[in-house]
Amino acid sequence: MDHAYAVETLTDFLGDVKAHLFHLYNPLLGDLAANVTPLQTRERDAPPEGLTLKLMRARQIVSAYLPYALDELSQYDRKMDTYWEIVQRAATEALGLASSAEEIAAFLRPASPSIAAEELHPWVWEPAAPLWAAEAHQDAVLTAARTVNRRLQQKLGRHDVGEMDLCMQSFDPKPPTEGKPRLRFDGDRTTPTWKARQDGAKYLAAGAFLGIRNLAAHEEKVTWTQQEALEYLATFSVVARWIEECDVEAAP
Template identity: 75%
Template sequence: MEAANADQTGGMPWPDWPQDLVIELVRARKIVEVCDQHALSELNQYNSEGLAYWQLVRLAVTEALGHARHADDVDAFLRPKSPAIGADALHLWVWEPAAPLWAAEAHQDAVLAAARVVNRRLQLKLGRHDIGEMDLCMQSFDPKPPTEGKPRLRFDGDVDTPTWRARQDGAKYLSAGAFLGIRNLAAHEEQVTWTQQEALEYMATFSVVARWIEECTVETAT
C-alpha cells in the first residue's frame, strides 16, 4: 500500500491516517492562499459524500502541494523577460582585450585589461601621457575651455545649455570614478570578490566610457 501511495504522489508516501491528510491539506492551503487564489478556489471543489471523500482530499492535497512546490518556477515563467547584456556586444576597446581572459574565467584580469585599453585610447586621442587616468578623465571632459597642453573632449550640442554642461560633467565624474573605483581595485587587490555578474557590469561601465571617448571631438586651445 505504501509503495502504491508513493507512486501516486511523486515519490512522497502519504500518511496512513486521514487526519494527517487533513493537516497536509491545511498546510498546502495556507501556502496557496499566498501565491495563487485561483488554485485555492479549486481546492474547495470536493465533497464529503461516500467513500471517495479521502480520495478527493488526497487529490486536493497533491494539487495544492504541486502549486506550492512549483510556485517559483511558474512565477519565473510568467515574469516578463528581462534584457540581457551580451559581453561580445560591449565596445570593442573593452571586449577585445577582455575576451580571452573572460573565457578563462579570470574576470578580475578581464576588467583590468579592458580598463587599460580604454585609458590607452584616451591618451592617444588627446596626445597626453603625462598624468594618471583619473586626472586625465577629470581634465578631458571638463566643461571649462581647453588650455595649452590640455585639450578637452566635447559632446555635440549647444555648449551654452545646462543639458550640454550636465552631460560633460556626468562623463567627467563617471569616467574618473570608473578608474578610481573599479580599475584601481582590480589592479591593486590580489583577488577581488566580484561575481561574474558584477565583473560584467564593471566592464559595461568601461564600455560606456569608451563610447563617450570615441563619440566626442577634441577641442584644443587656440
C-alpha cells in the same frame, strides 16, 4: 514563497501518505477473497504519529497554493480511506504548482531587455571576452578598464597622469591649456545642456576608474556577481563610446 522548501516537504509527505494508504488497503485483499465489497470510507487504524505531524505542515503548504482544496476534509475522520485520498490528491496538485512556480512566474513576467556582451564597445569586450569565457570576471573588468585608459591616453597623447585625473582633465569644460588637451562633445557649447554633458562624462569616467577599476586592481578577490561584473563592463563601454565620440581640442 519558498517553492524549493514546499517541493521537498510535499515530496517527503506524499511518500508517507502512499505508504499509509497501502497499509490501509492491504486488509481489503482478504475481503475481496471472501467476495465482500468494502466501503470506500471504511474505518481503519489510526495514522502513525509521524505522519500526523507531517500532515500539519503539509496542510499549510497546500493551503498556500490551493486555499480551498482541503475544505471537505472536515467531513471525514483521519481513520478513513477517503480522508487520505483527498489529502494525497491535494498535496500532489500543490506539489505540481510548487515545482513549476518559478518557471510559470518567469513566463508571466513582462519581457525585459538584456545586455548583449558582444555588443559592448570593442575596446571593452574584445580584451574582456577571453577572461570572461574563463569565468575570470574580475580580471575581465580590470583588463577592459586598462584598455579604455590606454585608448584615452593615445587619443590625447598623454601618459603623465593617472586614469582618474586624466578623465577629470579631459572632459573638463574649461579651455585646454598647453600639454592638456580636452575632449569635446559636438553641439552648442553655450548651452547648459552641453556643459552638463561634459561634466557628467567627466565625473562618470573618473568614478568608473575610482569605484570599479581600483577595486578590481587592488582587491585580491571581489564579491561581484556575474550580473554586477557585466554592468561594470557596460559602464566602461559608455565611457569608451564617449571617448571615441569626442573631438580633441588642444590649446592654440
